[in-house]
Amino acid sequence: MKLSSLFLFALFGFVVGVAIEKPIKSNFYHEETCKGGYCLLENECGHDVEVExxxxxxxxxxxxxxxxxxxxxxxxxxxxxxxxxxxxKTCPENLNSGRKGCPCGETCCVLV
Incomplete structure (x- = not known):
């Protein structure tokens, strides 16, 4: 019984880890009304979104x-x-934050 509980716990951790690591496809801009969060598709959130x-x-x-x-x-x-x-090639190396959902051949460049 103890081994099966450990297996279920490990399986749950793996499933949650995979869900969190799944890259998001949406690229919505931030809206002021969404303080402390990000505008995403509901299925990308990783948890239930409260009605409000x-x-x-x-x-x-x-x-x-x-x-x-x-x-x-x-x-x-x-x-x-x-x-x-x-x-x-147009983004200085110190401002390059990686691809982050940008099209192939482009990178996410930090605006200063």
Whole structure:
């Protein structure tokens, strides 16, 4: 019995880890009404979205955006961090934060 409980716990941890590591596909901009969260598709949030958070991205709601509170900042796309995608060669190395959902050949460049 103890071994099966340990197996279930490990399996649960693996499933949760895979769900969190799944890259998000949406690239919504941040809206002021979504303080402490990011505008994402509901299925990208990784947990149930509270009813009162479903209307906090009004400018993009028709595209399926909801306010996902508690989402890790390092998992969001470039546009959601108020930065911009540009050609790798035009972004200074110290401002390059990686691809972060940018098209192939581009990188997320931190705006200063």
């Amino acid at each position: 958070h479903k209307d906090l991205c009004p400018g993009q709601k028709k595209l399926g955006a909801v306010c996902c509170k508690g989402f890790p900042a390092d998992k969001v796309n470039c546009f959601q961090t108020h930065n911009t995608c540009m050609a790798v």
